[in-house]
Amino acid sequence: MSTPGSRQSRTESRRRFLQAGTVSAGAAFAAPYVLTSKALGDAATPPASDRVVMGGIGIGNQGKGDQANFLGRPDVQYVAVCDVRKQWRDEAKGRVDAKNGTKDCAAYVDFRELLARDDIDAVHIGTPDHWHAIMTTAACRAGKDVYLQKPETLVLRDGPAMVAAARRYGRVVSGGSQRVLGDYRGIVDPIWAGEIGAVKSIDISVGGPSMPCYLTAESTPPDIDWELWLGPAPWEPYNPGRCNGNFGTGGGSWRSYVDYSGGSLTDWGAHHFGGAIFAADLLELQPAKVTFHPASADGKEAGYVSVAYPNGVEIFHNRPGRLRPTPSISHQSAIQIVGDGQPREPKPVPAYRNGEGSIYGDFIECVKTRQRPFRDIELAVNTMTAPHMIGIAYRLERSLTWDRAAQQFVGDDEANRFIDRARREPWTLS
Amino acid sequence: MPFDPATLDAPFAALKAYDWTADAAPLKTIDQAAIAAHADAALRADLEKRLCGILGGGPSRAAKEYACRKLMMIGTAASVPALAALLGDKDNSHMARFALERIGAPEAAAALRTALGEVSGDLAIGMISSLAARRDAASVPALAALLQGDATIAAAAAEALGRMSSPEALAALASADPFAAGGLGRAVVDARLACAEGLLAAGRRAEARGVYQALLDAAKGKPAAKEVELAATRGVLACVDASLAAL
Known part of the structure; x- marks a missing residue:
């Protein structure tokens, strides 16, 4: 406390x-x-x-x-x-x-x-x-x-x-x-046990970035403080679809729109990238390179984006027609992780601090004992850099290089413009 | 494939009439042009000129907002005059900053500094916030002067100086009261802590420790200063050994 x-x-x-x-x-x-x-x-x-x-x-x-x-x-x-x-x-x-x-x-x-x-x-x-x-x-x-x-x-x-x-x-x-440790043990445990060797690549299937919101203006109902709902986001007129909290990302919910969300790429992506990055033990890292792979000239194969970490591990987002080499391991149809198959020493999987199977218990235990929680903010932030960078590459349709120390893209003024946004007054972030 | 500028005529005609009730589908062509402009200087200049043309006069707030979003992406020094003209307009000031804050040209920072001297209240906080995001060293004297005025604006100025974390910013913060009422005191403390972290990261341990120790000394005997004491104590420890301050 x-x-x-x-x-x-x-x-x-x-x-x-x-x-x-x-x-x-x-x-x-x-x-x-x-x-x-x-x-x-x-x-x-x-x-x-x-x-x-x-x-x-x-x-x-x-x-x-x-x-x-x-x-x-x-x-x-x-x-x-x-x-x-x-x-x-x-x-x-x-x-x-x-x-x-x-x-x-x-x-x-x-x-x-x-x-x-x-x-x-x-x-x-x-x-x-x-x-x-x-x-x-x-x-x-x-x-x-x-x-x-x-x-x-x-x-x-x-x-x-x-x-x-x-x-x-x-x-x-x-x-x-809550899913990072809760839902992905099927891939986490074998990888941390060394069963597929060193992780080489990861394929993640999850939706794309958020979209602009062009919903029409409606009168603001009396039971919502619209100015506070918008807060630092650009002023827009009220529309129930703009602020609907449902879990969809295809329109008609705040999770769909660029001013309030990164879309499915960061929303469900937080889970899938979180689980995969935890499984591959990349939590301390941030991507170094982001590669935009354009759609095929005949339009039959969609474009996609990958990120490469400094240790050589590459994560592919929605790579079409991916092969399924072995040894690999999958979580449902959303994540596939490929290893080098070389023997690797097992290591213990980190657990919640209080021994419970709950991220909430982990947090409360850390509040009491002043420890860093399982999902410490720094690790969560590192994880989220991957889908954010992927989203920027999709928006700009080009490849990027990230300088972690400077927290900047190298030599790309336009990409750096997407690192932050001006917040609507009087809201500030120091 | 080169982008034909002539294809922009109809979408820009639609944008001029756009508000929050109109069909936004034609705007997607402009979206694509903004992406293509990265590799096409002529297209970029043409697009920028057309977008700036939306910012004056008749088009709706929604149309101006859209233009500012695109200028955030492709704007250059050439956009600054049109954007700067909106900084004092309460309906459009934020979206003008939305573009200006992210345009690297020094003219954009100069426009924000000029506007800071002309606007008041929340709009001034907006200018301060954008100058802080740019870490605009040239605005330090103006921010320092604002520390002595309206408490809400002074708090924003303190935060901005903390974001800059320069010796000049730290010197300006020295005269601000870390225990001022409301949010100002907290902002001053936060800014000084940020400056100390900058010194520590640069290996200037003795100077960093001096900042932490001064805050610690000032907090003694002050009610409701436990967060300040805790943070300053952690800082002093970090100056000795970073592991001592780890959570």
């Missing part, structure tokens, strides 16, 4: 906070803190002073799932929710109050008010991607640990900013792909 202390000090802290009125301006609900029997704990629940005090920002869709996971943990005291949509905010508060048996879960429209609370140790963030870096760096600066839904970054520049904030303030910041 960021501020481990006695139950008394935490209670005093909450009282000071409430008395200062820093919540009341924006909280839809707030009530004086009352020490209940639940706060004292029981055989199944640690006392409040031993629980991680949490709030959630962005509680629809995946954020709702994250909330359920944290809310269900006996070592978490969930006290606040934040969402720009009234319905989701109210429902999220209702779930917390039902779990706590109280009515005092605070509900915020503006995440800055939640982060201003000095009684909150950690937050989970499940907003659209265009908010991730700003909220994560602000949370670190406010002394909060962060569980951040994947894809952690919208543009390449987001990554170094979040890693710097996490390290600067000594915060635990976990990326949020």
